[in-house]
Amino acid sequence: MYRYDELDRTLVTERVAEFRDQVARRLSGALTEDEFKPLRLMNGVYLQLHAYMLRIAIPYGTLSSEQMRMLAHVARRYDRGYGHFTTRQNLQFNWIKLAELPDAMADLARAGMHGMQTSGNVVRNITTDQWAGVAPDEIEDPRIFAEILRQHSTMHPEFSFLPRKFKIAVTAATHDRAAVKVHDIGLRLHRNGAGEVGFEVIVGGGLGRTPFIGKTIKPFLAKRDLLSYVEAVIRVYNQYGRRDNIYKARIKILVHELGAEAFAREVEAEWKAIRDGVLALDPAVIADIKARFRYPVYETLGDDPPALAEARRKDERFDRWVKNAVANHKVPGHAIVTLSLKPEGGAPGDATAEQMDAIADLADRYSFGEIRVGHEQNLVFPHVTQRDLPDLWRALDAVGVATPNVGLVSDIIACPGLDYCSLANTRSIPVAQELTRRFRDLSLARDLGRLHINISGCINACGHHHVGHIGLLGVEKGGEEFFQITLGGQADENAQLGTLLGPAVPYAEVADVVEDVVAAYVELRERPDEIFLDTVKRVGVEPFKERVYAAR
Amino acid sequence: MTSPLQQKLKIVGPVVITANRLGDGAVVYRTADGHWSADLKQAAVATSAPAAGELLAAAVGDDIGAVGAYVAPVHLDPDGGVSPANLREIIRHGGPTIDLPISFGI
Numbered sequence: 063m064y065r066y067d068e069l070d071r072t073l074v075t076e077r078v079a080e081f082r083d084q085v086a087r088r089l090s091g092a093l094t095e096d097e098f099k100p101l102r103l104m105n106g107v108y109l110q111l112h113a114y115m116l117r118i119a120i121p122y123g124t125l126s127s128e129q130m131r132m133l134a135h136v137a138r139r140y141d142r143g144y145g146h147f148t149t150r151q152n153l154q155f156n157w158i159k160l161a162e163l164p165d166a167m168a169d170l171a172r173a174g175m176h177g178m179q180t181s182g183n184v185v186r187n188i189t190t191d192q193w194a195g196v197a198p199d200e201i202e203d204p205r206i207f208a209e210i211l212r213q214h215s216t217m218h219p220e221f222s223f224l225p226r227k228f229k230i231a232v233t234a235a236t237h238d239r240a241a242v243k244v245h246d247i248g249l250r251l252h253r254n255g256a257g258e259v260g261f262e263v264i265v266g267g268g269l270g271r272t273p274f275i276g277k278t279i280k281p282f283l284a285k286r287d288l289l290s291y292v293e294a295v296i297r298v299y300n301q302y303g304r305r306d307n308i309y310k311a312r313i314k315i316l317v318h319e320l321g322a323e324a325f326a327r328e329v330e331a332e333w334k335a336i337r338d339g340v341l342a343l344d345p346a347v348i349a350d351i352k353a354r355f356r357y358p359v360y361e362t363l364g365d366d367p368p369a370l371a372e373a374r375r376k377d378e379r380f381d382r383w384v385k386n387a388v389a390n391h392k393v394p395g396h397a398i399v400t401l402s403l404k405p406e407g408g409a410p411g412d413a414t415a416e417q418m419d420a421i422a423d424l425a426d427r428y429s430f431g432e433i434r435v436g437h438e439q440n441l442v443f444p445h446v447t448q449r450d451l452p453d454l455w456r457a458l459d460a461v462g463v464a465t466p467n468v469g470l471v472s473d474i475i476a477c478p479g480l481d482y483c484s485l486a487n488t489r490s491i492p493v494a495q496e497l498t499r500r501f502r503d504l505s506l507a508r509d510l511g512r513l514h515i516n517i518s519g520c521i522n523a524c525g526h527h528h529v530g531h532i533g534l535l536g537v538e539k540g541g542e543e544f545f546q547i548t549l550g551g552q553a554d555e556n557a558q559l560g561t562l563l564g565p566a567v568p569y570a571e572v573a574d575v576v577e578d579v580v581a582a583y584v585e586l587r588e589r590p591d592e593i594f595l596d597t598v599k600r601v602g603v604e605p606f607k608e609r610v611y612a613a614r
Numbered sequence: 615m616t617s618p619l620q621q622k623l624k625i626v627g628p629v630v631i632t633a634n635r636l637g638d639g640a641v642v643y644r645t646a647d648g649h650w651s652a653d654l655k656q657a658a659v660a661t662s663a664p665a666a667g668e669l670l671a672a673a674v675g676d677d678i679g680a681v682g683a684y685v686a687p688v689h690l691d692p693d694g695g696v697s698p699a700n701l702r703e704i705i706r707h708g709g710p711t712i713d714l715p716i717s718f719g720i
Binding site: 542 | 634709
């Protein structure tokens with residue numbers, strides 16, 4: 063966990079006082095909605111279909127148990143008893159009253175939380191690998207650099223009115239769990255030929271209306287140059303990015319239209335002027351930020367304790383859960399545990415206040431009080447001893463977050479869709495719920511192997527449908543809900559956009575079509591361990607198309 | 615963004631003026647006596663562009679009562695009732711089509 067200092071606490075507290083005054087002036091009529099809207103958006107307050115929505119930043123997806131308890135409190139006291147974890151590792155409350163928002167924010171501030179950088183045309187909450195700091199395939203903890211970028215970008219005066227929102231993700235592992243290639247800036251910490259650790263800088267990725275995989279404009283950037291180079295990238299974007307057309311305002315359009323090489327030249331020229339100035343990162347500054355992260359003091363333990371093996375032999379359900387939700391930890395005798403927020407029939411990413419409280423207590427008991435939020439809308443306990451896994455599993459199972467479907471067909475990513483969102487064209491959550499029922503048979507799901515379904519209720523792509531193995535995009539035609547289906551997308555180090563299967567299918571048929579696609583995969587795969595994505599790569603979408611549309 | 619008042623209204627059937635209440639964002643409808651009501655049955659129904667425009671202008675002017683006023687189509691039921699005429703408005707009127715998360719009884 064990162065420990066905020068007095069400066070951070072003062073900033074957040076002052077922001078609450080400022081917002082309280084703004085809300086009072088709005089309610090009295092002293093501010094018009096046109097004047098108030100940009101102010102509320104700076105604090106993560108949106109107006110959705112039925113109510114105000116508060117989006118709370120969870121920097122790089124790291125939460126303390128104390129913060130999780132505060133989220134439970136806010137859910138219970140100011141909302142309807144639940145919250146929604148999002149694909150940007152944030153949390154949204156859907157039913158907060160404007161007049162109560164300042165009190166809710168004051169409570170959140172007591173736990174170091176706020177809504178800054180969750181809305182508006184600024185650098186948004188910086189995301190990273192939910193296994194950061196504990197993944198065996200990681201070089202260094204990427205959160206140190208995410209935190210440096212967070213501090214630099216928070217209320218950055220030059221970048222408060224960018225052409226559009228700006229998203230940065232950082233990874234430091236071999237396997238990219240942070241989807242860095244579909245961000246405005248993706249940073250991949252790696253080692254160069256000389257053994258030095260630095261960043262590959264990828265720009266211009268993104269989903270939405272016009273999806274692009276990011277382009278590498280700097281294969282290796284020294285750590286000292288991180289801030290100056292990122293500043294140069296955003297500066298070039300701020301200068302040349304389009305402000306006349308909201309649909310062409312993201313950096314991905316600029317990079318595409320200029321070309322990655324020309325964009326890189328602009329950045330290099332800007333960078334040259336500032337790289338040795340105040341933004342050069344002193345190793346002492348990096349060390350200071352690192353020192354503010356509290357790391358657990360792990361016990362010295364061996365892997366695979368006999369009691370764990372015995373528990374797995376005795377209980378098949380537990381064994382299945384271990385195989386599915388437990389991952390290797392960098393420290394022997396420990397494990398990374400994923401808590402599935404995708405129960406059968408549930409809304410992906412939703413958690414009740416009771417679940418949040420229980421998870422906070424269990425995090426204290428089994429995970430050094432630390433919880434992570436992943437962009438797949440699940441939670442993670444990053445520091446569990448293997449010895450504790452049986453007890454932890456029973457406790458997680460009791461609160462409904464131990465469905466062994468992590469990474470499987472029913473681990474669906476979905477945006478809130480038209481049930482909540484004022485931008486959506488179609489509903490997403492009911493489609494996800496129906497699919498979890500269709501694929502409720504977990505032995506079938508295990509047989510299918512890794513298969514990611516992503517659902518977006520509109521072209522803005524909050525459900526990241528372009529990079530789903532099966533992507534579903536809701537579109538409205540003649541007042542009816544339809545879904546376009548793409549196959550073969552992926553968001554990791556081999557990121558690619560899915561290929562359109564064919565004409566959009568009606569809402570009522572979309573679950574049937576997904577079942578047909580999955581059945582086609584089972585017929586087409588060369589061997590049981592060829593995952594869906596590899597089958598699509600090998601045979602293309604045509605065989606799937608024939609199967610799906612022949613019957614319709 | 616073009617103001618609702620600058621947009622040319624195309625009315626092809628009965629419409630109401632709807633918005634979100636300032637205090638809590640709840641869905642509300644403009645009534646004939648110039649107030650807002652959460653009850654669609656209380657809404658003033660317009661069937662022509664001038665009538666809808668007049669209602670909308672007054673609603674937009676009431677910036678402190680409700681936010682983001684716009685024209686929404688409705689059906690007039692044979693029994694005199696009013697119901698929303700498209701999916702978005704059905705969901706705004708009736709709430710999410712899904713059950714909200716329930717406690718797991720702990």
